[in-house]
Amino acid sequence: MAKRLKFWGWGYEDDVVPDSEIRWMESTWAARFGVQGFDVTPTPKAEEISLPAPRVTPPASLASLCTTDHYERVLHSYSKSFPDIIRVYRRECPAPADVVALPRTEQDVIDLLDWCYRANAAVIPFGGGSSVVGGVAPPAEGSHSAAVSIDLRHLGRVLEIDAVSQSARIQAGTFGPSLEAQLKGAGLTLRHFPQSFKCSTLGGWIATRAGGHFATLYTHIDDLVESLRVVTPSGVLETRRLPGSGAGPSPDRLFIGSEGTLGIITEAWMRLRRRPTFRATASVRFADFYRGVDAVRALSQSGLYPTNCRILDAEEAQYNGLADGRFSVLVVGFESADHPVDAALKRALELCADHGGEAEASAGDDSHLEGAAGRWRERFMFLPFFKEHMAARCIFRDAYETAITWERFKDFHASIRDAGLNALRKATGRPGSVTCRFTHVYPDGPAPYLTFHGLSSSPERLMQDYWTVKSAASDAIIAGGGSITHHHAVGREHRRWYDRQRPELFARALRSAKQALDPKWLLNPGLLVDPETA
């Protein structure tokens, strides 16, 4: 029997954070917030979440693909956003999934969509459910009669590998580890490693424009998509496998980032590469964060295109075990399947030195597993698992990931940070923490990722405090010219800021495109755009 995803937090049921790590987390945050300890709300059990009876029943022909199993319904009623985790810990389920459908073929997806259209049921496409922005939680409001979560977990195969063109046709429900395992025999890799890698799927990555492993060049999944197949209420669409095209606006780019509102992606031809055999990585210390930022800018404009180029401010570097709190740390690395990359690292370190950066260690082939870079990587993959344990302790945490051009960065960063720190103090009555790193960088600007931590005085305050801080920071992002998301997607929770970011005429075009493909507006209602009458 396959292991189950947690409904109350990150990962699978058997992903247990060791007690020693919990103790580290508690002592770190107790010291930070100046408290003795934390009251701990117990982890919820599925049976503690009460759900109303399903409002819709699948026809007999589809019954074998559908379940109303309590655990499955609970799992599909939440995303992994912090507000959803708060709801879980409150044992509240304001917008439950009525039925969970588990198609085994593309035809099943078509048939399920037909049924939902007949039944006027909202359709929530579900991959790994790892959305941190409410992208897979059913809508609480709307004119639909019920909510059906269509979970693609059984569409999990690599169907075809073209080793010559280094591409593969892959089903949308394929999870990260399985995808890489299926490619491994061919010596190929997608190398798309979002933090959610273990519990997210190809279809989810494409629908949300996920950001991955590469800090430069191939930052988003967008560029790795060669072609798509999408099931819409109006039929099935398939784009051509083309390495490049100039034939009208890109059809793929309309569906990449459509967050399930235009159709359900069932498979894609993806661009792969050989597994890297040459690597060089180093970490570089900067006494001043903004000087480090200047170094990163120089790197991003050098044409060296580092694979890894992630600077952490002093507090975040300390939290990640990379430094003692006095220094910002840049992890910079190169990889190749074809040629040595030592000269590239050497030049990168020269650029860093020009801006006062001190290289901690330059390292050889296994450097990605050693030193600061390795420690960062280990902690990086582990951090999301703390979220539920923080919620249980009234610690709220959120990440604001955005993008901005270089010349505005310093003011932009300061304004979000100030807005966050002020809101944290105002909401909780005590100081909170706002740290910053870059996840990706471009020649014209960085993708800053700000992590906020605050401590609420009670479970009852948690949701309100969270939104007070979220709103203040998001307002600052939009006012400062940034994007409300660089790679987490819009979901339900960024929607109100997305509406301010997105040009109104583009909304009109997108609304019309959606109307043409989903005339009853049943695909992920409430995401991205609303019908004209709304």
Place this chain on the structure above:
Amino acid sequence: MAKRLKFWGWGYEDDVVPDSEIRWMESTWAARFGVQGFDVTPTPKAEEISLPAPRVTPPASLASLCTTDHYERVLHSYSKSFPDIIRVYRRECPAPADVVALPRTEQDVIDLLDWCYRANAAVIPFGGGSSVVGGVAPPAEGSHSAAVSIDLRHLGRVLEIDAVSQSARIQAGTFGPSLEAQLKGAGLTLRHFPQSFKCSTLGGWIATRAGGHFATLYTHIDDLVESLRVVTPSGVLETRRLPGSGAGPSPDRLFIGSEGTLGIITEAWMRLRRRPTFRATASVRFADFYRGVDAVRALSQSGLYPTNCRILDAEEAQYNGLADGRFSVLVVGFESADHPVDAALKRALELCADHGGEAEASAGDDSHLEGAAGRWRERFMFLPFFKEHMAARCIFRDAYETAITWERFKDFHASIRDAGLNALRKATGRPGSVTCRFTHVYPDGPAPYLTFHGLSSSPERLMQDYWTVKSAASDAIIAGGGSITHHHAVGREHRRWYDRQRPELFARALRSAKQALDPKWLLNPGLLVDPETA
């Protein structure tokens, strides 16, 4: 007084092909087609083209922005496609522009669009007029009352340079040379050098997804666009300056490649770079074209990302003065503003040697002006000027530029080539020529560019012969899975194949988006999609 663009061919009136080059062209093709010489249709004069009286009169408030000058109307009644050049040489003008409007501000564009909407006049956005696919020629059919060509030549300024983020805000009517001249003082460059560079504009490049200088990575203008301003009949749209974003489907990507059907691009923030100071270039000979292709594939998948990576088959290499007809030639080069690129070239030449390639010369910093690469570059920029002289001699020429994944390339290439050679023989009664080079390459496939030459027996046959060959080759491209265009755009002349390439449901979405922005369907009627009732 500004020099005038030719209405009958490529470039400006003072761009005269030297007699020696004309003699070289004539002798080359006389030998190739086995004829003694050519009858030459004289170059048309503007007064030989008769135009009906304009069907529409601008209001007094816009009169100063509009002209019905005969030369301007003739210039704006043709694109630079081969069929349009044939029409010019026949002194035929089946779909004249009634009025040419020359806005000086964005508000002028808004006002002109308002007037066209009131007058039910088709709007043809016009940059440099260099479309080789009929993209700027007014439609011959439709329900519009007249055709107004809106020429952006007076919106030709770089408005703002952000040297920190290496970006600039540039008006859409800025021509290539002027754009680079205005950036030069800041030490920055767009480095987008399509073959049309001299007589095309930023807005045209964006509207047509133009391909440029870089053979890998930044192949199309798409990736260089940071944000856009577009005037539509429903209002003005501006996207945010963002180095990267994951907030819904990209708004920019809907307008990039929209070929004037969704709005008129008035300005864009463009991503720039420093001018390169390090260069290394070589040419490599291959006895067998397909082995050369294998070498290019290895290069494209190496992660070396050469700036130049253009292989020419033996016949095309000979025609371009790069070889004697026995060898295919690959021109490969690297450039950087930051670091030496000799090691990259060395590794590239090793990959070529693995596939039987013999490097002709590796060269130093000025190599882009010397040797095979320099000769190729010189001839490359010159070739379009021959087109009118060929049309005058009943030689027809066309380029089929497409993209395909590597594993299909050999069969695909053979099928287009065979279809072309058969059609050439059938149409003209004598052999023609089909050659191939790559303009751009991707890890998953090349962008092959096939050049066709044929000789018609009379001016009366020329159009028909051209379309016989065009249709046969285009059918082969679509049947073989390619794109009907990689970077020339769809225009009027690729439309029927684009309709077969583009997924029908995407057409439906695009149609709805257009309906929302251009409810009277007056923007470039006939391009990309038609209204539902058509």
